[in-house]
Amino acid sequence: MTSRPALTLVSSSSAAAMKGDLAQTKITDIMQFLSSSYGQGMIQVTGGPDGHEGKIYFMSGALLHVETGAAAGLDGLVEMLTWTEGSFQFHPGATAPDTNIGLSIQHAIMEAAMRLDHRGSGSRSGTASIANQLIHTEDDERSNEMQQQRESTEVLNDLLGIPGIDAVVVIGRDGFVIESAGNSARVNIDALGASLAHAVNGIEEMGSELKINQFQDMFVEYGRAVILCKPMGDAVAAVITPDASKLGIIRHKTKKYFEELAHSF
């Protein structure tokens, strides 16, 4: 396999710009990197099966405007997330023509990936893989290992390895703490299990009363800290993060581990 640089700094008449190859990096990584390095700009992407062009405008960490030939706003971003080949070029300082998104970069990526998942619900596992690939980087090579069922303890330890996660707990629907890992010394883990079970029960009852759907996720914010809960069979997994700004990336990185954990409960 030949190694090519993912990003190249090129000089233009107006300003230094950056360009690269989508086969070497992910659009989401580029968005996160550039938005954290530059106050304002536009990423011009050429990709997809027919070589479509897309533009992503951001300013001050917020995604303002996305457009492709076929779609705009979050739908445009969803489309671009499926482009795994092509090229991009960054235009620092470029101004958005208008605002059709207006979310933080992380939030927008999360929303787009969720839409991508829902779009492919007919082939859920395949779609989940696509969404994960958009966010995952170093974890890809471990995917083959995931084919074999591992001990839940190992999966919990992997979850704990995701930056930003402070503690992980798996509880039964009755509040029984099945397993926990991480910085739980300052937490009464049994009390946490009981509280989460009560909360999840309430949420499920509400969904049932409203006849909407089964409960899928629950986020509880406490200032900057967030508890993210997800049902898995007869159990509920919860991760605790002290830094809400990492929630989007945490949500995506935890996805495959949650799916793996669901086989155990």
Added chain:
Amino acid sequence: MTVMRDTVVKSLAKVTVQGDENGLIPEYEVLVNLLPVSLLNRLSERLMAAAPPERKRDVEAGLVRAAYECGYHTGCGIITSEVFNDVVLPMVTEGEKDILRGAYAAFTAWGWAKSGIVQLKEGERMVIRAFDYYEADNTGEGLRAYMLRGLSQAFFDLAYADTYPDGMDTFVCRQTKGIEAGDPYGEFIVTRK
């Protein structure tokens, strides 16, 4: 709503446990007694130690059977008792599954084992995890939580086999992990015999 473990534990912890002149406690529609767990551990340790190698499996099966018989009959009394009806049944919305959740919460409340359901396929299979069970202090070799094995089998028989007393020995429980063997918790899997 499902059975909330903490509610069961708190409610049952308030029940007065007072023995009569014979030391028997008429509670949960059965007669129970209060004995130090070290006595029970010592009993099983000595029985196993005294057994010749070729009979150890039989003695082990006997210990599990004793727990099973106790669990099946008193378990039926417990899950049909007034206390259980008052405390657990109002929270039952998922039938037998919730009855089992309540049973393990009661099991925890009485100090036998901090245990609960990890996985349950109704009428087919159940995985139990236990922490802090008294048999973890049992000395000896191998997996030795005989009481938990017998009771888990009994609970599942009560929940999913024929109606008491015809459903005995429909399921079997094996222990796959144990604190006494160096694992972080005890694990018990109940399946059809």
